[in-house]
Amino acid sequence: MATPTRVKQQALQAKHDALEARLAAMTMPAGGGWIVSARNAALTRLRETGLPHKRDEYWKYTDPATLVQPEPVQAALFDDDGEAPVFGEIDRVKLVFVDGVFDSDKSDDPSLAGVEIERLEEASTRDLHWARDLYGTLEARGQSPVRRPLATLNTAFATDGVLIRVTGRAAKPVSLVYLHRSETSDAILHHCIKVEAGAELTVLENGPAAARFNKVMEVDVAEGGTFHHVRAQGRDHERRAATHIFAQVAREATFKSFTLTANGVLTRNEVVVEFTGDDAVAHVAGACLGDGDFHHDDTVFVTHDAERCESRQVFKKVLRNGAIGVFQGKILVQPGAQKTDGYQISQSLLLDEDSQFLAKPELEIYADDVACSHGSTSGAIDEEGLFYLRSRGIPEGPATDLMVLAFLAEAIEEIDDEKIADDITSRLEAWLARRR
Amino acid sequence: MLDIKNLHVKLEEEDKEILKGVDLSVEAGKVHAIMGPNGSGKSTLSYVLSGRDGYEVTEGSATLEGADILSMEPEERAAAGLFLAFQYPVEIPGVGNMTFLRTAVNAQRKARGEDEISAGDFLKLVREKAKDLRMDQDMLKRPVNVGFSGGEKKRNEILQMAILQPRMCILDETDSGLDVDAMKLVSQGVNALRDAGRSFLVITHYQRLLDHIVPDVVHIMSGGRIVQTGGPELARQVEEEGYGHLNEETA
Numbered sequence: 265m266a267t268p269t270r271v272k273q274q275a276l277q278a279k280h281d282a283l284e285a286r287l288a289a290m291t292m293p294a295g296g297g298w299i300v301s302a303r304n305a306a307l308t309r310l311r312e313t314g315l316p317h318k319r320d321e322y323w324k325y326t327d328p329a330t331l332v333q334p335e336p337v338q339a340a341l342f343d344d345d346g347e348a349p350v351f352g353e354i355d356r357v358k359l360v361f362v363d364g365v366f367d368s369d370k371s372d373d374p375s376l377a378g379v380e381i382e383r384l385e386e387a388s389t390r391d392l393h394w395a396r397d398l399y400g401t402l403e404a405r406g407q408s409p410v411r412r413p414l415a416t417l418n419t420a421f422a423t424d425g426v427l428i429r430v431t432g433r434a435a436k437p438v439s440l441v442y443l444h445r446s447e448t449s450d451a452i453l454h455h456c457i458k459v460e461a462g463a464e465l466t467v468l469e470n471g472p473a474a475a476r477f478n479k480v481m482e483v484d485v486a487e488g489g490t491f492h493h494v495r496a497q498g499r500d501h502e503r504r505a506a507t508h509i510f511a512q513v514a515r516e517a518t519f520k521s522f523t524l525t526a527n528g529v530l531t532r533n534e535v536v537v538e539f540t541g542d543d544a545v546a547h548v549a550g551a552c553l554g555d556g557d558f559h560h561d562d563t564v565f566v567t568h569d570a571e572r573c574e575s576r577q578v579f580k581k582v583l584r585n586g587a588i589g590v591f592q593g594k595i596l597v598q599p600g601a602q603k604t605d606g607y608q609i610s611q612s613l614l615l616d617e618d619s620q621f622l623a624k625p626e627l628e629i630y631a632d633d634v635a636c637s638h639g640s641t642s643g644a645i646d647e648e649g650l651f652y653l654r655s656r657g658i659p660e661g662p663a664t665d666l667m668v669l670a671f672l673a674e675a676i677e678e679i680d681d682e683k684i685a686d687d688i689t690s691r692l693e694a695w696l697a698r699r700r
Numbered sequence: 701m702l703d704i705k706n707l708h709v710k711l712e713e714e715d716k717e718i719l720k721g722v723d724l725s726v727e728a729g730k731v732h733a734i735m736g737p738n739g740s741g742k743s744t745l746s747y748v749l750s751g752r753d754g755y756e757v758t759e760g761s762a763t764l765e766g767a768d769i770l771s772m773e774p775e776e777r778a779a780a781g782l783f784l785a786f787q788y789p790v791e792i793p794g795v796g797n798m799t800f801l802r803t804a805v806n807a808q809r810k811a812r813g814e815d816e817i818s819a820g821d822f823l824k825l826v827r828e829k830a831k832d833l834r835m836d837q838d839m840l841k842r843p844v845n846v847g848f849s850g851g852e853k854k855r856n857e858i859l860q861m862a863i864l865q866p867r868m869c870i871l872d873e874t875d876s877g878l879d880v881d882a883m884k885l886v887s888q889g890v891n892a893l894r895d896a897g898r899s900f901l902v903i904t905h906y907q908r909l910l911d912h913i914v915p916d917v918v919h920i921m922s923g924g925r926i927v928q929t930g931g932p933e934l935a936r937q938v939e940e941e942g943y944g945h946l947n948e949e950t951a
Contacts, residue, residue: 646790646792647753648790649790649791649792651751651752651753651774651790652786652789652790652792652844653792653795653800653803653804654751654773654774654775654778655750655751655752655774655775655777655778655783655784655786656778656783656800656804656807656808656860656864657775657778657779657804657807657808657811657864658775658803658804658807659773659775659807659811660773660775662803662807663775666795666799666800666803667792667795669794669795670792670793670794670795670843671794672794673793673794674794
């Protein structure tokens with residue numbers, strides 16, 4: 265019989281075997297400059313950890329096998345049936361990636377955003393101090409106390425991405441659009457965003473990107489800066505994605521991120537936020553709709569290492585026909601991070617008995633003068649409410665949709681821009697109407 | 701308008717008969733009141749008529765202008781003109797009161813093959829009716845019944861009634877939880893809706909509501925049956941004598 269130690273060794277070996285198998289199928293992107301050392305450093309770190317394995321505590325609820333294996337699982341292309349593009353009504357600067365490759369013909373002129381935008385592939389040979397200092401840095405810091413090897417793999421092998429630096433108020437949101445055109449594409453994108461002191465930027469993201477998508481976004485928000493992020497993950501059902509956001513939030517700065525996920529056989533969204541200055545704010549929110557073969561994992565880690573910072577995590581999941589939702593959320597309050605205001609809520613609405621919600625909310629607090637709360641619930645539609653709506657003439661289908669939207673409202677309210685919030689709500693309504 | 705014949709109803713979960721042969725006929729333009737002690741089956745009657753789950757009709761019928769309402773879904777009964785003002789209006793966090801009202805109005809119109817109401821007409825209609833009930837803008841914007849006081853919830857029920865314009869209104873213990881001023885407002889709201897084409901069934905434990913909404917006919921319900929029927933004077937008799945004598949009569 266295998267001893268516990270032996271099992272552990274086998275698991276560790278499996279992680280390294282998986283890494284070697286993956287590395288054998290990859291080549292380091294060509295090019296020189298400052299990025300080479302960042303890539304090599306990441307590769308060295310990766311060899312220490314190996315790739316995630318389902319026996320890892322951090323992957324207890326989500327099997328990483330298809331995210332880790334050398335080749336992606338083939339993903340059929342999706343016909344959106346002429347649906348109006350997400351964020352199509354928003355005045356934005358569109359930067360389009362097709363299967364992970366920037367497409368300048370499909371993109372707008374980047375200069376219209378009134379910010380510095382460089383393509384990762386081209387910028388590495390130029391002397392961009394800020395990018396050199398940021399690339400892989402927040403990702404490396406985010407490896408403690410929990411390892412996130414898929415992000416390290418990304419730092420080593422990312423083939424494309426954008427470097428955005430904003431010093432004032434951006435004229436328009438930068439909208440990253442990810443198209444999926446190949447059934448076997450395996451995209452690795454890495455974005456670095458630097459919001460300088462007092463500056464303001466909104467970044468939008470939408471689309472499935474590829475059959476398999478690994479994306480890292482490193483965001484450094486300097487003193488008094490504001491960063492808004494709204495993302496709509498593509499409706500392609502068969503796509504798989506592992507994404508990471510690493511954010512560093514300085515004094516009096518604001519970081520807000522919202523994600524809508526409708527469909528997708530596998531999605532793991534990790535968000536790692538660290539407060540480095542006092543009186544800062546970070547909100548991370550997500551709404552997801554899953555139907556059938558759907559596995560969605562939100563893994564969030566917020567570290568308070570400064571005084572009087574406010575963090576909110578608001579995650580809502582609507583699940584049906586056997587869909588699975590996962591939430592792993594942590595608030596870590598370091599010694600001295602007094603007057604921390606931390607809030608975390610994760611809730612699921614299970615529309616039938618086959619669906620599952622797995623939640624692991626955590627608070628770890630080493631300061632004595634803080635206000636932290638967390639809650640997690642799973643429930644069915646409120647029958648009393650449903651009857652009330654129906655008794656006023658609203659048929660069961662639309663009444664149920666109204667209840668679902670009401671359930672998601674707290675997450676949607678985390679989007680500050682009303683027009684963007686309306687766009688997200690209209691996607692939700694359309695998704696629900698299609699399934700009536 | 702509403703015809704109930706020999707209605708027998710039991711709870712689905714347990715084999716317990718609540719209504720044991722109710723006969724009741726409410727004519728167009730009339731206000732009927734049902735009074736009775738707690739547990740007599742008054743609220744069950746209102747739930748069964750509106751289509752709430754958990755009840756099984758074992759015998760008898762209920763028709764609205766000839767149409768069998770017991771075979772209809774709750775939303776179909778509403779579209780047919782039936783309205784229940786709830787004893788305990790439900791709070792629905794996240795759904796704005798205005799959104800709720802507009803969705804309900806348009807759903808009923810659609811079911812009747814009519815066009816949707818325009819945004820402008822709807823706003824005007826709601827403002828006018830809300831003003832009569834002294835409901836401010838804030839109450840219209842807030843999620844349905846969330847954070848409303850008992851009286852505000854009941855006024856919100858009457859607002860819905862005023863906007864949806866049902867033909868058959870059932871008021872289930874609308875007076876419970878109301879102070880005198882709120883009772884006057886609610887009663888005025890109801891009285892303003894009284895007309896030749898609309899009927900009311902007012903369910904109440906106490907006579908005081910019937911001082912404000914004066915009924916044409918009063919029924920006394922006990923043990924799952926209508927045991928006595930009379931004019932408004934019957935309500936005053938109950939007020940003086942209580943329901944105690946009923947047990948002896950029906951025993």
